[in-house]
Amino acid sequence: MRNNLKGINKLFAVFAVILIFIFIYFVKDVGPKENDIGPAENPAINLWFLPGQSGEVKGEIEQLIDSAEKSIYIAVYDINDENLVNDLLSAHQKGIDVRVIMDNEEAADEWDIVSPLDDKNILRTDHSKSNFMHNKFMIIDGSEVWTGSTNWTENGLFYNNNNSLLINSEELADNYTTEFNEMWNGEFGAKSPMNTPYPDVTVGDINIQCYFAPEDHVEEHIVSVIENAKHSIDFATFAFTSIPIKDAIIKKIKQGIKVRGIYEARQKSQWCTYDDLKEAGANVIYDKNSKTMHHKVFIIDNEIVITGSYNPSKHANKANDENVLIINDSNLAGLYEKEFNNLFYEWGGIDIFPVGNISITLHPDDPYMAVNGVSQEIDLEEVQSP
Numbered sequence: 001m002r003n004n005l006k007g008i009n010k011l012f013a014v015f016a017v018i019l020i021f022i023f024i025y026f027v028k029d030v031g032p033k034e035n036d037i038g039p040a041e042n043p044a045i046n047l048w049f050l051p052g053q054s055g056e057v058k059g060e061i062e063q064l065i066d067s068a069e070k071s072i073y074i075a076v077y078d079i080n081d082e083n084l085v086n087d088l089l090s091a092h093q094k095g096i097d098v099r100v101i102m103d104n105e106e107a108a109d110e111w112d113i114v115s116p117l118d119d120k121n122i123l124r125t126d127h128s129k130s131n132f133m134h135n136k137f138m139i140i141d142g143s144e145v146w147t148g149s150t151n152w153t154e155n156g157l158f159y160n161n162n163n164s165l166l167i168n169s170e171e172l173a174d175n176y177t178t179e180f181n182e183m184w185n186g187e188f189g190a191k192s193p194m195n196t197p198y199p200d201v202t203v204g205d206i207n208i209q210c211y212f213a214p215e216d217h218v219e220e221h222i223v224s225v226i227e228n229a230k231h232s233i234d235f236a237t238f239a240f241t242s243i244p245i246k247d248a249i250i251k252k253i254k255q256g257i258k259v260r261g262i263y264e265a266r267q268k269s270q271w272c273t274y275d276d277l278k279e280a281g282a283n284v285i286y287d288k289n290s291k292t293m294h295h296k297v298f299i300i301d302n303e304i305v306i307t308g309s310y311n312p313s314k315h316a317n318k319a320n321d322e323n324v325l326i327i328n329d330s331n332l333a334g335l336y337e338k339e340f341n342n343l344f345y346e347w348g349g350i351d352i353f354p355v356g357n358i359s360i361t362l363h364p365d366d367p368y369m370a371v372n373g374v375s376q377e378i379d380l381e382e383v384q385s386p
Helices: 002-026 054-067 082-093 104-109 111-119 154-158 170-184 218-227 243-254 274-280 314-318 330-346 380-384
Strands: 045-050 071-076 097-102 123-125 136-140 144-148 162-168 200-203 206-213 232-237 258-263 283-286 296-300 304-308 322-328 351-355 358-362 369-371 374-376
Touching (some): 045 054, 045 154, 045 330, 054 136, 054 144, 054 154, 054 162, 071 170, 082 097, 097 104, 097 111, 097 170, 104 123, 111 123, 136 170, 144 170, 144 304, 170 200, 206 218, 206 314, 218 296, 218 314, 243 258, 258 274, 274 283, 296 330, 304 330
Parallel strands (some): 232 258, 258 283
Antiparallel strands (some): 045 162, 136 144, 144 162, 200 206, 206 322, 296 304, 304 322, 358 369, 369 374
């Protein structure tokens, strides 16, 4: 019996060593690396992550405004960057068709900065206190779309964790222009019709699904993508209270799908899905940004990215004005995955390898492993002995 136990322990140790070698060679290199973000391979899509690329992002926005020849249509929840407001006023003075939509409450808070836009009759708001015009997008000359999670504020551009995309596509621009015109004409939230011209767009060889909340039932589309996950789901969300999306993820965990997530720490509440997903087996953490972890991103199977202004919540799905892109591209997903890993490990995330009833935890900075939560030391000499 004693020999049998010794043999079992040796087999377990060998298995653990194999896991450690896998960890060393395949996991450790995904830890945080400053500015370790490269361009997307498709020239029609450019991607930036903030705050690491803040200067590039603001510079790109300024360049886009300056390059416009016909029109600049902007729907951004919050704007308090005076330089960008002045750039828009300059474009308006040159005869460019400039129009800006903001959330009513945010515009009131930033009135000292944005009122010059109102003076030129190029600013409108949603006039709602309870629902948000929560979009973050810009359309240049009906051919380029800037979108993502970034508000045009000091925090949004320089301190919060955000992502920004620039996509060259006339069809996608048509989608966003249609949505913009609805809001410009006073059709916000539930009043917004379901009339996106091209909900399914191809940019180069990349398929992109484009949806707007609340009219396009965004939550159902996200659940559908999650239900088709084959091996992994990673997410970083400012607010995550959606019960249907949470339930879909729990079902995938029960099927053996690996799930990791990052939550904004200030969004802890009785409605937050953190505890439910953690109890179900998701590897979830809270962020440690002293400002805000503002991403709204899901990465499925390292192949599909869901991003935009949409936080997975009932309010976003039913009441707010939001936009979402579901992008099917492994290259772009790889960039988002790298950013996710940078943040996950920087903020104390660890890797957990469940094996039957045994859970093995490895951490980049810890020479030991934890087996079912108990620190264990492996005797490599014993493992290697005949």
